[in-house]
Amino acid sequence: MGDIDTAALKGNFAAAAANGGDDVAMYFYSYLFLKYPETREMFPPAMTRQRDRLVGALVRIVTDVDNVANLVPYLEDLGRDHRKFGAVAAHYPAVGEALLTTLRHFSGDSWTQQLHDDWAAAYGIVAGAMVAAANKVDESEPPWWDAEIIDVDRRTFDIAVLKVRTNIPHPFVAGQSISVEPTTKRPREWRFYTPANAPGGLEIELHARLVDGGPVSTALVRSAAAGDKLRLGPPFGRMTLDPQSRRPLLMVAGSTGLAPLKAIIDQVARDGGRRTHLYFGARSVREIYDRKDLEAMAERYSWLTVVTAVSDDIRWKGLRGLIGTVAAQAGPWTEHDVFVCGSPAMVESSVKALVSSGVPESDIKFEEFGEA
Amino acid sequence: MTGPTSRFQNLDAVTGTDLRSITFATSRARGRGYDEQQVGSFVANTAAVVDRLRDHLARQAAEINQLRARIDRDSNSNEVAHAISVLTTAQQTADRTVAEADGYSSRVMSEARDLYEDARRNAAVLEQEAEDKARAVYEDASSRAAAIERETIAKIEQLELTSMSAQKELDAQTAYLRTLRDATRTQMEAFLEGLLDRVAEEYGRAHPMAAAEANNRTAQPRNRRAGRLPARATGAVGKPSGPSLRLAGMQERRRLASPNGAIPLPQAQPSDQAQ
Numbered sequence: 001m002g003d004i005d006t007a008a009l010k011g012n013f014a015a016a017a018a019n020g021g022d023d024v025a026m027y028f029y030s031y032l033f034l035k036y037p038e039t040r041e042m043f044p045p046a047m048t049r050q051r052d053r054l055v056g057a058l059v060r061i062v063t064d065v066d067n068v069a070n071l072v073p074y075l076e077d078l079g080r081d082h083r084k085f086g087a088v089a090a091h092y093p094a095v096g097e098a099l100l101t102t103l104r105h106f107s108g109d110s111w112t113q114q115l116h117d118d119w120a121a122a123y124g125i126v127a128g129a130m131v132a133a134a135n136k137v138d139e140s141e142p143p144w145w146d147a148e149i150i151d152v153d154r155r156t157f158d159i160a161v162l163k164v165r166t167n168i169p170h171p172f173v174a175g176q177s178i179s180v181e182p183t184t185k186r187p188r189e190w191r192f193y194t195p196a197n198a199p200g201g202l203e204i205e206l207h208a209r210l211v212d213g214g215p216v217s218t219a220l221v222r223s224a225a226a227g228d229k230l231r232l233g234p235p236f237g238r239m240t241l242d243p244q245s246r247r248p249l250l251m252v253a254g255s256t257g258l259a260p261l262k263a264i265i266d267q268v269a270r271d272g273g274r275r276t277h278l279y280f281g282a283r284s285v286r287e288i289y290d291r292k293d294l295e296a297m298a299e300r301y302s303w304l305t306v307v308t309a310v311s312d313d314i315r316w317k318g319l320r321g322l323i324g325t326v327a328a329q330a331g332p333w334t335e336h337d338v339f340v341c342g343s344p345a346m347v348e349s350s351v352k353a354l355v356s357s358g359v360p361e362s363d364i365k366f367e368e369f370g371e372a
Numbered sequence: 373m374t375g376p377t378s379r380f381q382n383l384d385a386v387t388g389t390d391l392r393s394i395t396f397a398t399s400r401a402r403g404r405g406y407d408e409q410q411v412g413s414f415v416a417n418t419a420a421v422v423d424r425l426r427d428h429l430a431r432q433a434a435e436i437n438q439l440r441a442r443i444d445r446d447s448n449s450n451e452v453a454h455a456i457s458v459l460t461t462a463q464q465t466a467d468r469t470v471a472e473a474d475g476y477s478s479r480v481m482s483e484a485r486d487l488y489e490d491a492r493r494n495a496a497v498l499e500q501e502a503e504d505k506a507r508a509v510y511e512d513a514s515s516r517a518a519a520i521e522r523e524t525i526a527k528i529e530q531l532e533l534t535s536m537s538a539q540k541e542l543d544a545q546t547a548y549l550r551t552l553r554d555a556t557r558t559q560m561e562a563f564l565e566g567l568l569d570r571v572a573e574e575y576g577r578a579h580p581m582a583a584a585e586a587n588n589r590t591a592q593p594r595n596r597r598a599g600r601l602p603a604r605a606t607g608a609v610g611k612p613s614g615p616s617l618r619l620a621g622m623q624e625r626r627r628l629a630s631p632n633g634a635i636p637l638p639q640a641q642p643s644d645q646a647q
Binding site: 046 | 452455456457459460463464466467469470471474475477478479481482484485488492496497499500
C-alpha cells in the first residue's frame with residue numbers, strides 16, 4: 001500500500017485490539033449508530049455475531065494489509081456481498097470515520113497525525129476496492145434476490161427441505177452457496193445455504209439442518225412456512241465442476257452436505273451424464289432424509305451409483321461406518337475429481353481417509369458447513 | 373498579460389487595497405476614454421465589496437475551523453462518551469436478551485435432541501429385541517410344528533400297524549369263535565344224545581313196552597346230524613314239560629363242568645393269538 005507505514009498500522013491495531021476485540025467493535029458500532037442513525041436498520045437487533053464478524057474482517061484485512069494481491073479478491077467479495085445489507089457508497093465514509101474514531105479512542109496518547117493519515121489512506125483503499133466491486137456488479141445484478149418459500153418439508157425433527165421461488169433467476173452455479181435472510185421470521189440475520197438443484201429456473205431447493213440456538217436455521221427448520229419472504233445474497237464458493245475436466249466423479253456427502261453434490265449431479269445430468277459415485281453418510285437411518293430422491297436419481301441415471309452408509313444405528317442392515325472411510329475403502333479414486341461436503345469433522349476425516357488411500361489432495365474440492 | 377492588473381500574482385487573493393492602488397494611464401485620444409471620476413468611484417466600490425467578501429470568507433473559515441475543532445473535541449467529550457456508553461449499554465441489554473432467548477431455544481433443542489437420540493436408540497434396541505424375540509418364537513414354533521408333524525407321522529404309521537394287528541386279532545378271534553362254535557356244537561350234540569339215551573332208559577323202566585317202542589323210534593335219530601337235535605328235543609318229545617325240566621338240569625351240569633361259566637374249548641387264548 002504505497003507509502004503507508006503498514007507495520008505501524010499493524011502495531012496500532014494490535015494495541016487497540018488488546019482492549020478486547022468485542023469492546024472495540026462495540027465502540028465502533030455505538031459511534032456509527034450515534035453519528036449515523038440511519039445505518040442502524042441494516043443490522044439485526046442482537047449484534048454479538050456482527051461484532052465477531054467485524055473483528056474477523058478487520059483482522060483479515062490488517063493481516064494482509066501489505067499483501068494487496070491477497071486482499072483484493074476478498075475485499076471485492078465483501079463489497080459485492082455488502083450490497084444485500086443495503087450498503088451504498090455513501091455509507092463508506094461514515095464507517096471510515098467510525099473506524100478512525102474508534103482506533104483513536106483505544107490508542108489514547110499513542111495516536112498521532114501520521115497514524116490518522118495512514119489509517120485514512122488504508123481505509124480509502126479498502127473502501128475503494130469494495131465500492132468498485134459493488135459498482136461493477138450493480139449494472140449486472142441486483143443487490144439481493146427476493147424470494148418466497150413455497151414448501152417446507154420437515155424430513156426429521158431437525159432437517160427441513162425447503163422449496164423457494166425467486167422473483168428473477170439467481171445466477172448461482174451448481175455447488176455454490178448463497179446467503180439467506182429469513183426476512184419474515186428473523187430479519188437481518190443471514191446464513192449460507194446451498195441450492196440442491198442446478199440453476200436454470202426460479203425454483204431453488206434448500207436443505208436446512210437446525211443448529212441449536214442458530215437464529216437462521218431455527219427459523220428455517222422450526223418456524224418457516226409457505227409464503228414466508230426470504231432475501232438471497234449473491235453466490236459464493238468454488239466447489240463447482242471444472243468445465244475442462246471429463247474425469248469421473250466421486251462425491252462424499254455427510255448429512256445436509258448432500259445439497260451441493262445433488263446440485264452438481266443435476267448439472268452433470270443436464271450436461272449429458274458422466275460416471276459418478278455418490279457416497280452419502282448419516283448417523284442414523286432417519287437421517288437418510290433424502291432417500292426417495294437419492295433412489296430416484298440412482299434409478300434414472302445409469303451413470304450414477306449411490307452408496308449409503310450409516311455410522312450409528314443398529315437397525316441399519318447396509319454398510320456401516322464413517323462415510324469418508326467407507327468411500328476410501330471402495331477406491332481407488334485416483335482418476336476422479338473428488339467433492340467432499342459436510343460438517344467440519346466429517347470433511348476433515350473424509351479428506352484424510354481419501355488422501356491416505358492415494359487420492360491427490362489437489363483433486364479434492366471440499367466445503368464445510370459452519371454454524372448459524 | 374499586460375496592464376494595471378498584471379502584477380496581481382494570485383487573483384483569488386486580491387484585496388480592496390490592491391484594487392485601490394491601481395492607477396490607470398490616461399488615454400492619448402482625448403474625449404474618447406472613460407470618465408476618470410466614474411472609473412475611480414467604480415474601483416472604490418468594487419474594492420469595498422471585495423474587502424467585505426474577504427472579511428466574510430475569513431469569518432466563515434474561522435468558524436469552520438472552530439466547528440471542526442469542536443467536532444474533534446466533541447468526539448472525546450463527556451457528552452459523546454456518555455451517549456456512546458448509553459448506546460453501548462442498550463446494545464448489551466439487547467444482546468443479552470436475544471442471547472438468553474437463543475440460549476433457551478438452544479437448550480430446549482439440545483434436550484429435545486438428546487431425548488430424540490435416546491428414543492431412537494431405545495426404539496432401535498427394542499426393535500432389535502422384538503425382532504430377535506419374534507425370530508426365536510418363530511423358530512421355536514416351527515421346530516415344535518416340525519416335531520408335532522414327525523410325531524403325527526409316527527403315530528399314523530403306528531396306527532396303521534395297529535389296525536393291521538387289530539385285523540389279525542379280529543381274524544384270530546373270529547377263527548377262535550368258529551372253533552368254539554363247532555366244539556360247542558359237538559359237545560352239545562354229545563350231551564343231548566346222552567340226555568336222550570337217559571330219557572329213553574328212564575322211560576323204559578317205567579313203561580317197558582312203550583320203551584321198547586320208543587327205542588325203536590329213536591334208534592334212527594341217533595344217526596341223524598347234530599343240527600337237527602334241538603328241533604327233535606323240543607318238538608318231537610311227547611310231554612313238553614319233561615324236556616324243559618331236563619334242559620334246566622343240563623345247564624346245571626354245564627356249570628358243574630366249568631364253574632367259571634367259561635367254555636373250556638378250544639384251549640388257545642385270544643390274547644396269545646394277537647401277538
